Amino acid sequence: MSYKVAVIDIGTYSTRLLISGIHEKDSLEETLRSVDDILSVGRITSLGRNLKETGYLQREAIDETLATLREYVLIAKEYKVERIIGYATAACREAENGNEFLEKAKQLGIEINLITGDEEAYLSFLATAYGLSPEGSFVVVDQGGGSTEFAYGIKENGGYKLESSVSFPFGIVNLTEKFIKSDPPEKKEIEDMRRFITPYIEEAYGKMKECREIIGLGGTITTLVALEYHIFPYSSQKVHGKRLTREAVKKWLDKLSSMTLTERKRIPQIEDKRAEAIISGIVIFDTAMEVFEKDNIRVSDWGLRHGAVIKYIMERFSSNRS
Template sequence: MRRVAAIDCGTNSIRLLVTDLGPDGTAHDVVRDMRVVRLGEGVDRTGRLDPAAIERTVTATREYALTIGEMGVDVVRFCATSAARDAENAGEFRAAIHAVLGQDPEILTGDAEARASFLGATSELGPDDAVVVDIGGGSTELVRGVHGEIGSAVSLDIGSVRLTERFLASDPPSITEITDLVDHLDALLAPAVAGWEPVERFIGVAGTVTTVAAHALQLSSYDSERIHGARLPVDQVREACLSLVQMPVVDRRHLPFMHPGRADVIGAGALILDRLLELAPLATDEVLVSERDILDGIARSAAETQPSS
């Protein structure tokens, strides 16, 4: 049994997982935490990480470092994704995190991000013949698995924060804004899925998908047990997506399952999911929702690649 700490630093949120991993692949989670720090705020426009966003992320990392120090962790792995990948001043971010953790954050390539998402999502659900979709704040990963192996992986620069900043200026978004965003998504997603064989299992992961699932289920609060492993009809998921896109932010904030740091950007993320369900060749009429995602993949790969002391 190894105790592993994984930190996933995305465009919108930073998350910590401390988990005990057995040699047989079993996992016992000790801590799961998420903070919305919006590291990627403005990066799509400026190409740089804002100093205030870096400081918000460093503050959360300090708190995570204290938790890790109390937990007797064997391995720590900190990974950053789209925002850090895109920013020309990522070196400032790297130095700030090193000062807190004593190690550099890994800035994952799009391909590595996709593969970590697939590993995390399929760790419990099984890897065979599945497409894993991870919609983040800055990018979306599409990973096709065949017979337990990754057949293809693509990372697209479309995410909830990036596209909200670029397309959805009004609250609620205007018909013109939504139409422009749909056209943009279709131009990117259609070529990405054009060569796919019919999808037998469509697995959605990460906060956009789990929030859409909570909306589709009309939950009275965010309930991980009901969301993880939920099998939802495609039509029901798409209806929930379009409902969120058209809803004013104040109404989204009043939804009992909505994280306050996600309310202003969930519409763009939901529209990514809707268009993907429209364009992908589906041989299934349901979406399988997983709360295991890139964070779990980071933890498992850290345990596999770093030998026991």
């Protein structure tokens, strides 16, 4: 039996759609291996812009995100998916009017899940475990717009187990709004940001220091891969699984932070809107590599949406056999 499912990740910074084709087999492992990515699209909608300052999702950001969701629902229906499942994260958790926005999203025909930081970390863990099949122990760093999750997993008895996870209340939107006031950014602004996030990352390291490798998720780190490996136009297949050295991460931090916003926007691999916040994302990964004493990071193009598909298959497979 085959079916399709659509997952929409309603993030603080971007809104992404994944349509997957699933072919049920005799075992869960075979079923997970059968999944096809039919369509993967994303748009930077900056739902969480000015949220820290005001406590509310801005009307313009709501309208822009809802317009994107309407488009995604139409696309999903064209593909005749079985279900359209939405996952809302940090911006909707924190905003005073988050529920009001989610009610409007539900009216479009999306099953909405407002998830906690720990649930977000679990989905990132699933995506990484089954997307990259790491050996031994690993830490997933999922950098988002309004929060950043660290998930520590191990491979045992042929399967994967989430040992611990933590979600921190910083991402590229709120860090950029808080620290970056100059164009190009001043060195002091970047160092102040690094000082702010380091104690959080040290907390994660205290729980996860035994990891063999760290794996990065999110638009910043995949963009760095595209830059480092000269990938344009963007290709998920070419990015997924690539490694970046600490030296390369530092090189791009120095290079991009010495440019003005206009100059960064001229680089083909960097989306216009991502150019505004990419510096903060690089600081997160550079600091994580420093604290975890790792000289390279593996990069996954699979994220929350893929984790949600894996979770959906696991739950469906389990209920069909109970």
